[in-house]
Amino acid sequence: MNADSPLIQLEVSESNTRLDTWLANELPDLSRARIQKLISQSCVKVNDDICTSKNIKLKPSDRIEITIPDSTPLELQPQSIPLDVLYEDEHLIIINKQAGLVVHPAAGHADGTLVNALLAHCHNLAGIGGVQRPGIVHRLDKDTTGAMVVAKTDLAFQHLQNQLKDKTARREYLGVVYGSPREDSGRIDEPIGRHLGDRIKMAVIPESKGGRPSVTHWRVEERFGNYTLMHFQLETGRTHQIRVHIAHLGHPIVGDPIYSSGRSVGVNLSGQALHAWRLTLEHPLSGETIEAIAPIPSELAKLIDIFRRRHHS
Incomplete structure (x- = not known):
């Protein structure tokens, strides 16, 4: 059965099953969340009557009719922007995002975003998980490079979001910071929210003032005197999480225009020295483990090499 059909007609053969549960089993191409939304939008009829309750119990011989509305047309235009693809199949794509690329349109960035590039690369992305951010499961900051997964189907979107929520997906980053932490490893468990005085910034904020629980694990890979x-590894995925947490520890990311402004390293950088190095997740359909490694970009590799040579000279 094609879940993109404008009208789907089904007959129930079992009893005492919740409507949304039954539909999720019958229509595996649609996520439970999408089905519940269709029910709430009066797109589902039971025995010719519109049903807006996902909780009703079905009986044998009940007739179900579902109207799948056309996807809301995207205002976004596909744009031919080169993508560095680390992994791709019909369900998802993992890309190595370059520095300077905004993930989705927002104020000041109407186009030229990763979403515009993806719409040109993947021809069936419209409407997956949201009109303005189709397929976007998680984000990377504009100047953070590295591995990022995008869902191509409703089912993959839901599955990947759940992996991030349940902390079964593993997101590992490499970054160069100012200074040298006393310990070799640690865990930062501090809530993050919008900065109370500067709306552009995020900050460690008490939960009573809007901070959300945020956990980052860190360890030292190599020390270069005044740099490390x-x-x-992210346990949660708040906006600017690593940048805020490590600056809170007193060791902001080198080149960070917001959290380490005013500091200079004598090397020209196009953004902060932070890279989403490895992404490990479970394939939404096969259950196999996918591990995508994004090679360290040349600018970051050059920075590390300069610090290494300075330290050993």
């Missing part, structure tokens, strides 16, 4: 190469 660090490995980070």
Whole structure:
């Protein structure tokens, strides 16, 4: 059965099953969340009557009719922007995002975004998970490079979001920071929210003032005197999380225009020295483990090499 059909007609053969549960089993191409939305939008009829309750119990011989509305047309235009693809199949794509590329349109960035590039690369992305951010499961900051997964189907979108929420997906970063932490590893558990005085910034904020629980694991990879190469693993995924947490620890990311402004390293950088190095997740359909490694960009590799040579000279 094609879940993109404008009208789907089904007959129930079992009893005492919740409507949304039954539909999720019958229509595996649609996520449970999408089905519940269709029910709430009066797109589902039970025995010719519109049903807006996902909780009703079905009986044998009940007739179900579902109207799948056309996807809301995207205002976004496909744009031919080169993508560095680390992995791709019909369900998802993992790209190595370059520095300077905004993930989705926002104020000041109407086009030229990763979403515009993806719409040109993947021809069936419209409407997956949201009109303005189709397929976007998680984000990377504009100047953060590295591995990022995008869903191509509703089912993959839901599955990948759940992996991030349940902390089964593993997101590992490499970054160069100012200074040298006393310990070799640690865990930062501090809530993050919008900065109370500067709306552009995020900050460590008490939960009572809007901060959300945020956890970052870190360890030292290599020390270069006044600079350190660090490995980070995200347990949560707040905006600017690594940048805020490590600056809170007193060791902001080198080149960070917001959290380490005013500091200079004598090397020209196009953005902060932070790279989403490895992404490990479960394939939404096969259940196999996918591990995507984004090679360290040349600018970051050059920075590490300069610090290494300075330290050993």
